[in-house]
Amino acid sequence: MEQVIDILSGLCIAAGIVALITGSLGLIRLPDLFSRTHAVGMMDTAGVGFIILGLIIHEGFTLVSVKLALVGIFLFFTSPIATHAVAQVAYRAGLKPVLEEDRTGGKSGAGQAGPKARASRKAPGKAAGKKAAGKKAATKKASGKKAGGKR
Amino acid sequence: MMFAAGLAACAVALVLALVRAMRGPTAFDRLLAVNAIGTTVILGIALHGYVLGRPEFVDISILYAIINFIGTFAVLKLFDTGGLGDSGGRAKPDLPSGEEGQ
Numbered sequence: 001m002e003q004v005i006d007i008l009s010g011l012c013i014a015a016g017i018v019a020l021i022t023g024s025l026g027l028i029r030l031p032d033l034f035s036r037t038h039a040v041g042m043m044d045t046a047g048v049g050f051i052i053l054g055l056i057i058h059e060g061f062t063l064v065s066v067k068l069a070l071v072g073i074f075l076f077f078t079s080p081i082a083t084h085a086v087a088q089v090a091y092r093a094g095l096k097p098v099l100e101e102d103r104t105g106g107k108s109g110a111g112q113a114g115p116k117a118r119a120s121r122k123a124p125g126k127a128a129g130k131k132a133a134g135k136k137a138a139t140k141k142a143s144g145k146k147a148g149g150k151r
Numbered sequence: 152m153m154f155a156a157g158l159a160a161c162a163v164a165l166v167l168a169l170v171r172a173m174r175g176p177t178a179f180d181r182l183l184a185v186n187a188i189g190t191t192v193i194l195g196i197a198l199h200g201y202v203l204g205r206p207e208f209v210d211i212s213i214l215y216a217i218i219n220f221i222g223t224f225a226v227l228k229l230f231d232t233g234g235l236g237d238s239g240g241r242a243k244p245d246l247p248s249g250e251e252g253q
Contacts, residue, residue, distance in 0.1 A: 009153070010153040013153045013154070013156070013157045014153070014156075016157065016160075016194075017156060017157055017160040020160050020161065020163075020164045020191065020194075021160055021163060021164060023164070023187070024163070024164035024165075024167035024168055024187070024191075025167065027167060027168055027171045027183075027184065027187060028167050028170060028171055033177060033179050033180050033183065036171075036180065036183055037183065040183055040186060040187050040190075043164065043187055043190055043191070044187075044190050047164075047190070047194070048190060048193070048194060051157055051194050051197075051198070052194075052197070054153075054157075055197060055198070055201065058201070059206065064206045064207065064209055067209040067210065067212075067213060068197065068209055070213060071193065071197065071209065071212050071213055071216055074213070074216050074217070074220075075190065075193065075216055078216070078220045079186070079190065079220075081220075082186055082220060082223045082224065083183070083186070085223075085224065085227055086179055086182055086183050086186070086223070086227060089179070089227050089230055089231045090177070090179040092231070093179075093230070093231075095177060095179065
């Protein structure tokens with residue numbers, strides 16, 4: 001029984017470690033504030049949730065595990081609120097999301113996607129379908145040569 | 152053993168978020184990175200208690216979680232309205248979108 005508990009808590013903490021490292025790498029690598037919020041959200045939900053769950057499983061039902069659950073519940077509710085507030089204030093302050101023409105750097109091959117992307121930048125929300133269609137090609141092109149290294 | 156690995160992962164995540172906080176292009180990037188640093192510190196305190204065999208350190212985690220939340224909102228209000236006092240809503244009028252790009 002003890003071994004089962006150890007294995008379960010170890011697995012949960014390993015999943016939390018993976019989520020933490022992935023989220024922090026995304027915080028470095030992603031090109032934009034609005035995409036970095038996704039990485040931070042991953043750290044705040046998956047990382048915190050799994051690590052706290054692993055600690056609770058290891059601890060059993062004591063006062064400390066209740067406090068751990070309190071930390072987990074508090075972070076589960078407050079960190080998405082904080083992330084959303086950051087994104088909302090940044091958008092209201094005039095920060096614009098990076099669209100696909102910025103990822104290719106205006107280089108060759110994206111000729112037909114260029115004007116379309118510029119049009120969709122002026123009217124965000126209208127050209128969602130076009131954006132999704134053009135995004136695949138853009139990310140494929142940019143993934144080879146170190147996208148977003150400048151930022 | 153697994154707790155020490157989790158502590159090391161927290162340290163790595165903290166360093167990466169610190170890099171983003173130092174070279175973020177806008178202030179909001181830095182604020183987001185500071186929020187992530189706070190989260191990793193909360194986890195690090197809880198794991199540190201288990202590594203040293205004193206799980207009562209979770210109390211400090213609770214306190215740090217509350218301070219992190221309040222602090223993020225205080226800095227956001229400072230960015231948004233330009234002050235921390237009660238200004239009866241937003242002090243600045245609505246910016247026309249797209250003119251104040253950074």
